[in-house]
Amino acid sequence: MAGGQPLIPPALRAARLVPLRLGLGLGTLLLGLVGLSIGVLFWQGSREAGGLGSLAAGLFGPEARFALRAALLQASLSTVLSVGLGLWLARALVRRGAFWGRRALLSLSWLAMVVPTSVAALAILSVWGPAGSGRMLAEGIGLPLPFEQFGLGMVLLAHCFFNVPLAMRLGLSALSSLPDRQWQLGASLGLSARDYFIWMEWPVLRLAAIGSASLIFLLCFTSFALVLMLGGGPRVTTLEVAIYTALRFDFDLPLAAGLALLQLLVCAGLLLLLWYQRAPLLNQGAAGLPGWPRRDRAAWLARFGDWLAIGLLVLLIVLPLLSLLAGQDWQAGANLFTRPVFWQALLDTALVCLPSAVISLGLGLIFATALVRARQTGQRLAGRFIGFSISASLMLPALVLGTALFILLYQLAPPARLAWGLVLLANILLSLPFVMRLLEPRLAWLLPAQDRLADQLGLSGWRRLRVTLPALGDELQTGFALAAALSLGDLGVIALFGSADFQTLPWLLYQYQNRYGGAEAEMLALVMLGLVLLLFFTAGRLTRPAGGGR
């Protein structure tokens, strides 16, 4: 597969390298932004005394070391659990094929990925917390739960809530890249479950595992409010907590710069380790559930395993989400809709979400294409550089980025004018890694498959794009919905500006949550979830079987 590249006519080869160069340029820009942010914090703070000492304390201090150890343990466990369960689920969902409730389950799994963290934490606690229905039930029938009420176990559970659906999605997308021919062959050979796994599923799932593990590790390693809320105390912590403390409580900018640098270095090191393992993605295949009956479906062990995984997903995601509905005080919550500030925030959110989604998709397309071209032309280093630069934005706390850019720009423009631009930027940086991972697997087989035809017809540049884009329809729609949903739920950097003329729904939720009487906060959270569902619905995901379509 990797060796069988079609020969590319020299004229077109140059055109094909345009996205790669563009990707390299944009990647440099992203990394530059990360470096700039850390540099600005250090430079600004070092004008006061003790800058270098603080920077060193951030890199090597005892608090940094403690937070690093705690975060490494937590993030590694979260990653192993999320990826393991997620891929097991992807396999189960493919093997079970269509069943009642499959679509609903897949739609809800999107929802779980983008719920605001404070809302998710309460939802999870309402099921598994000290007074939670799930915990009561389990204790009632004498079933001990493997995690405490608060502590590391609860943090892992919450991280699974967010990330199992993500790993599952990436796993489903990987399995759907297997060509129909292979399923047909598998069926005619009468493969056993073990054979299916070794010869067909694992080679693609392995790639999904590496891709999702790197993303999930970053998300869990940099987790903040969730870790504090569910961790039971400062034993469970992350570098992100230390960075927030340095920036806000101590106002020690070089310390924050040092801690951010440490976070960046550790994440970068782990990513490089993972990439060393990385094999080229399969560059062929077609979408869809296998249309060929699998003989291993009927085995009782397979059945048991599949339904166990699906049952766990229901316990993990569906139960907490449903509990949000159950705990709602509808009458008091309805007040929300009488408030003008809600409607203003809704409009302002749309003004961030929609451009953010469009730009993320555009950038994601460039980066994904660049990655595929880098792999085709054997430029491994270029590919790794691009992949790394996209993830780098996840390693940089939004507060660091926002503060640094604020320091740089506040003298050039009034904060109220900056707010929109910087919130947009933070949202794009957040969505980009997700969108890129969504587009890349499909492009990885689509581009090479179309290359020969494009060469024969002499298509290149924009005209080539007009052929490629329609074939990416599903991914583009989902990517748009995902990017918009992520910005819908993310507080980002807006808290730095405090402009009354620019409010977003997450910022409004933060405000509602800082007062007595939570009915409107809960209603707002439900509205936000509703909007997310609407986004995915209009993106066509609810009207078709998700996970690759048929």
Added chain:
Amino acid sequence: MLNKNISCSNWRPDQLFCRLFVALLALFLSGPVLAEKPVLTIYTYESFVSEWGPGPKVEAAFEAECGCDLQFVALDSSLGILGRIRIEGAASPADLVLGLDTNVTEIARQTGLFAPHQLTSQADALPGQFTDPDFLAFDWGVFAFVYDRDRLASPPDSMEALRRAPDSLKIVIQDPRTATPGLGLLLWAKSVYGDEAGDFWRDLQPKIVTVTKGWWDAYSLFLEGNADMVLSYATSPAYHSIAEGKDNYAAAEFAEGHYLQIEVAGMLKNAPQPELARAFLRFMQGPVFQQIIPTTNWMYPVSRDSQPDGFDGLVMPQKTWLFPAEKVAAEQKNWIAEWLAASR
């Protein structure tokens, strides 16, 4: 040039045409119609400005008498306010900062950005004296553990009783590095136990279900039944009784006394409108502002004449603690380290 007070002066993509229109309008209209009102800019925390907070009422009342345009900039917390002016430094467009508390006044003063207010404090309802050349108080409260009478019949009546309570008593508190009440408890424990505060924290550990980032996280955990008591304010039950008609929430009074929080405002040295800023500080201590505070910010007013009705049944501690601001500024890093060591 372009009038800053016209409503669409803040840039958003949908307002590009609005701005063009305003610019044209400004060209055609003569000066008197668009006479600029002076703008008073106040940095505060967001819950002060929200619809249900004191902000809108305060703004309307002050604008009625000052002939100015009062503009609030709402940051996420009092530490957010401080961080913002430290970044902007002498170039800050803010006239006033409202919503710092006595734990950070010294740190704020050390920035050299504040100016003496040159006013006499009118605060006569504080439990003790508070005078500060740079800052004036506008409300106060005491930290307390809040519980539900229906769930907890006999709460501990002292800090020591809380420390010695069976481990089945579960409390939820906030992180002193991220939340004001969390820092309040740290200072409270330090006041009561001094050098033995570390031991107190070690004894308290098994009872702490979790340590949250913000006040709301902890408070909602408590309301949802995840803990028996929550660290909050002695005034919290007033919200439940006045706004919700629920009388089952109460604050436990502790025999050792309670730690005080005094919220203050101060004007900046480079305030573009120093006279307006001073007028606001005077207004802030007056009856109109003071009567708005209790049922919007759920804190005690600093003026004795403005005591609200539904606050009678609240815990009013005999003794209150308050470290000098200089002490907090000098020691808080060490005290945080002590708390961290005891909590891990």
